[in-house]
Amino acid sequence: MNGIDPPSNLRAHQAEQVLELVWGDGRTDRLGYHHIRANCPCASCRDEWTGERILDPATIAPNLKLEGMEGIGNYAVRLVWSDGHSSGLFTWETLRNLGQDSE
Numbered sequence: 001m002n003g004i005d006p007p008s009n010l011r012a013h014q015a016e017q018v019l020e021l022v023w024g025d026g027r028t029d030r031l032g033y034h035h036i037r038a039n040c041p042c043a044s045c046r047d048e049w050t051g052e053r054i055l056d057p058a059t060i061a062p063n064l065k066l067e068g069m070e071g072i073g074n075y076a077v078r079l080v081w082s083d084g085h086s087s088g089l090f091t092w093e094t095l096r097n098l099g100q101d102s103e
């Protein structure tokens, strides 16, 4: 078994620009859209080999919205942003780590 269990609840709060995840162990993470978008793991936002961030967080639209979420198997979700970016696959582990980072 690789990774962690999917959240039991996943909800986008558009007005607040927050993605709320409720995990099986009872933990709740509220992740700001900008924080998530800035940590997009796709090849155009992050160097595949060095892990270095290519995306400049200052270029992220302030009014960023989440336009869609698509589950990938039971290990990840693909997030579709209002700026047209939709290639980021966020594993549950990545999202969980983002929540821990922001504490």
Ligand SMILES: [Zn+2]
Pocket: 040, 041, 042, 043, 044, 045, 046, 085, 087, 088
């Ligand atoms: Zn990306």
